[in-house]
Structures are given as C-alpha cells and as structure tokens.
Amino acid sequence: EAGVAQSPRYKIIEKRQSVAFWCNPISGHATLYWYQQILGQGPKLLIQFQNNGVVDDSQLPKDRFSAERLKGVDSTLKIQPAKLEDSAVYLCASSPGSYNSPLHFGNGTRLTVT
Amino acid sequence: RKEVEQDPGPFNVPEGATVAFNCTYSNSASQSFFWYRQDCRKEPKLLMSVYSSGNEDGRFTAQLNRASQYISLLIRDSKLSDSATYLCVVTGGADGLTFGKGTHLIIQP
Numbered sequence: 225e226a227g228v229a230q231s232p233r234y235k236i237i238e239k240r241q242s243v244a245f246w247c248n249p250i251s252g253h254a255t256l257y258w259y260q261q262i263l264g265q266g267p268k269l270l271i272q273f274q275n276n277g278v279v280d281d282s283q284l285p286k287d288r289f290s291a292e293r294l295k296g297v298d299s300t301l302k303i304q305p306a307k308l309e310d311s312a313v314y315l316c317a318s319s320p321g322s323y324n325s326p327l328h329f330g331n332g333t334r335l336t337v338t
Numbered sequence: 339r340k341e342v343e344q345d346p347g348p349f350n351v352p353e354g355a356t357v358a359f360n361c362t363y364s365n366s367a368s369q370s371f372f373w374y375r376q377d378c379r380k381e382p383k384l385l386m387s388v389y390s391s392g393n394e395d396g397r398f399t400a401q402l403n404r405a406s407q408y409i410s411l412l413i414r415d416s417k418l419s420d421s422a423t424y425l426c427v428v429t430g431g432a433d434g435l436t437f438g439k440g441t442h443l444i445i446q447p
Contacts, residue, residue, distance in 0.1 A: 257435075264346075266425055266437035267382065280434050315381055324370045324429070329381035 228330035242304035249318030259315040344438035361426030369430030
C-alpha cells in the first residue's frame with residue numbers, strides 16, 4: 225500500500241512570502257489531518273478533514289493559514305504571509321475515518337522562514 | 339482544549355535495562371489511546387495501541403489506568419535502536435485527537 229505523499233520535503237522562504245504544501249493521503253482514507261510540529265514539541269493539529277468537509281480547524285490561524293480538500297482526496301495547506309514562528313515541520317496524516325483508527329503520517333515538509 | 343502531558347526527559351538508560359514512562363490525560367471522556375515513536379527528523383509512526391486490559395508486543399507493554407487517567411509504556415531489555423521520542427496520543431470526545439509533547443529516550447551502550 226502506498227503511504228501518505230507530501231511535497232515539497234523542504235522549503236525556505238522569507239517572512240511575508242507565501243508557501244503551499246501538498247498532501248495525497250492513502251487511497252480510501254476518508255480523514256486527512258494537517259499538523260504543525262515545532263522542534264522539541266509534539267505535533268499540533270491545524271485542521272482535520274472528513275472527506276471534503278472540515279471537522280476541526282479550531283487551532284488553525286485563519287488570518288494566515290488556509291487549507292482545502294476540494295475533491296475529498298488530496299489537500300493543500302497554504303500560509304500567506306509567513307512569519308518567522310511558522311518555521312516547523314508540517315505533517316500530513318490520514319486514517320480510514322474512525323477516531324479509533326491510528327494515523328499514517330507522510331514524511332512532512334520542513335519549512336524555514338528567514 | 340484538554341491536555342495530554344508527558345515527561346519530556348531525556349531518559350538516559352543503559353542497554354538491556356527496563357524503562358517505563360507515563361502519559362497523563364485530562365479528558366475523562368477520552369476513548370482511544372496510542373503510543374507513537376518518532377525518530378529524529380522523521381515522521382511519527384504507530385508503535386502500539388493501548389487497550390483497556392493492557393497489551394504486550396514483544397518487549398513493549400502498554401497499560402491504561404482510567405481511574406487515574408494515565409497510560410504507560412514499558413520497554414524491557416532495551417536496545418540501542420529504541421532511542422527515539424515516544425509520543426502519547428489520546429482521542430475521543432470533543433477534543434478529537436491530541437498528541438503529547440513526547441518523551442525523549444536515549445539508550446546508552
């Protein structure tokens with residue numbers, strides 16, 4: 225089974241620039257998550273999709289972050305404009321749908337904002 | 339948002355020793371529990387689910403104490419390759435799925 229695919233692996237941008245990350249979940253997985261992981265901390269949920277609907281975006285900084293999963297498959301996460309504190313690894317994960325199901329993570333995108 | 343707390347460590351343990359660490363959660367409505375392992379600069383990977391009756395997978399034993407609201411992970415006969423960060427995950431209720439900050443384990447030769 226193919227895993228969760230993410231791109232790019234690395235991105236370096238200057239503050240106030242925009243950036244977008246892409247994620248393709250495991251085929252058939254209804255639930256897709258975007259997490260932000262700052263060095264030394266656990267992953268923090270940014271947004272959770274169930275198919276193409278948003279389940280939880282309570283911790284998404286909506287003034288600068290946006291995400292979509294238009295067809296209920298792959299997803300993009302955008303930051304506009306970026307701040308220094310956005311430097312982190314952005315992890316995408318998917319699961320079959322039940323909260324009892326463990327998550328499968330992609331390799332992540334390491335973002336550095338200078 | 340409810341909390342999931344872990345001792346960040348690091349736990350420095352000699353090879354072959356037994357090590358255990360806990361994770362406490364504040365949401366009594368939590369329903370599912372997992373331990374994930376994360377190697378340096380890698381993504382988290384599922385280590386094991388935690389069942390109410392406790393469960394064992396080789397050298398690893400996970401237990402749940404609902405009364406005191408914590409889960410534990412025990413590693414016996416530790417190997418150098420066990421060095422990693424161990425993340426506790428708690429799900430259920432209105433808070434959805436929440437990660438702890440992780441416990442850093444270093445197995446020393």
